[in-house]
Amino acid sequence: MRYLIAIAFLASYLVILVGNLLIIALVLSDRNLYRPMYFFLCNLSSSEIFFTTSIIPKTVGSLLRGSKAISYSACLTQCYFFSLFGDTEFVLLAVMSYDRYVAICYPLQYPMLMNSRLCVQLLLGSWTAGFLATIAPTVLVARLPFCSDNRIDHFFCDSVLLIKLSCAETQTVELVSFVTFSIILLGSLVMTAMSYLYIINTILRLPSGSSRNKAFSTCSSHFTFVIMVYGSCIFLYVQPSSHHISYNKMVALLITMVGPLMSPFIFSLRNQQMKEALQVGLKRSVIISRIRFSF
Template sequence: SAIMKEMNSSTVTEFILLGIPFLHDFHRVFFVAGLFMYITTIMGNGFILVIVAIEPRLQTPMYLFLSNLAFLEICYTTTVVPKLLQTLIERQTTICFVCCMVQGFFHFILGTTEIFILTAMAFDRYLAICKPLQYPMIMTRHVCIQMTLATWYSSFSIMFFQSLFVWRLPFCGSNVVDHFYCDIGPVLSLACADIQLIESLGLLSSVMLVITTLTLTVVSYIFIITTILRIPSAAGRKKAFSTCTSHLTVVSILYGAIIFMYVRPNVHALSHTSRVVAILNTVLTPMLNPFIYTIRNLEVKEAVRSMIYKKRLLKRGF
């Protein structure tokens, strides 16, 4: 009877996504902009995957981590952006209960994996700059693959057990999600149960995750900067630091957004600002990442030139 009672209380079979109501007058403009940014994200990150796969000189640990990050960004935006675009062209966008839970689950798994990969990239830069002689022996291809798999496995383990708590909650009242995707805060606020424990666990895991990974990244960069400042030539210092600036930029943007959105007690209290930050985090940042990592990167530019040159030779029949 207890099971039947629980089944009767969980009457919500689908959710209504409100989208971005305070920008309703500009929905068509934002749809066009959002679609363009989504296509650019897929193409930009797809370009990184292709260039790293076909160019032997880019098959180093740094670029293997970067191609993993590019693949992750494609998956991350695809989890959220298509539904966001739908909320911009339809008056009322619905998402089935299971689809909503799956979307939230993958959104957090991919987001957590990104944090771990960026931390692994900071460690890779630390080894490359501070331990250049030991670097080839420590950061082998095998170690790089193991670290990458560990980032995915860790994020899956962390998010799977947290998601189980949310999946088991009864939803019997309102089914209107005040967001453009199934983020944890707006979904939790609809539950017909006490969510204090889940909120506390979520806040604790967010704080621990952010503090641990951010500390590891900051410590890595303290050692990196100290080592760079000891390099006698200005050209040497510039070259060493140029390999880190892209990574630092991406880390700053990502942690800024995460801390603003999730490291706070009441994650379901959404403001206009937090929704704008969510748009930047899910649409703009994944689009900018390929440009941040490639525009000033000499190795990527040389790899592109080499690829174009080889293509021209093939056309001429050599």
């Protein structure tokens, strides 16, 4: 079975890689997509690529080799980058919801409010928040002593499970990890929820039905992805550590593979401008290939 699982993981990873790289290429190549919404989407796709790369290639290699061993330094590195890109993604989702809030609630002031300087500041703030939320728990986990048991009941190194393996007092580390992650997760969730409450209130007051449908379609893809990501993470992490039992691997699979796998389809196939940019890109590629073939 491990070969079949490895093939499934590898195929999913390739789809994630190609799908997110395609989004990045479309945003960079089409001037019609030079907008804050697609600027943040491009960075979200980059975060998804790094996030899954920190987990899936190692898992596939372990399945193919039949060896589940991972060095201590590699395990800590995996913990760090998994948390870094995951936390950054939460903040990026909140920033994207704020962008939609400004676009729908203040459409006339949108170009002035969401200028390029503010977009860069929001992006840097997202990565800084992810770094600050990750560095302290990782350093504390790295300083823990591990005596005998070295078996992690998971398919990747999770700091929560590493803490449980330590033979020292871990209350401080658990508290810091829980508080920092909760601030990032719940803080970004509150910001996202507030943005969408204002968005829904504004949409419902629009006089035209077509305007309401257009506004809802603009935000529906982002809202779908937000519900899936936040729901999975709240179930998995924002709970007492005693509840982290083996069935949570399935929820972790939603976060590490299913979510990133669905992300390119949610943000591209349900977005009219992305579909138009894709069609233009495909036509351009066909024309270029025919010109080369004729020569």
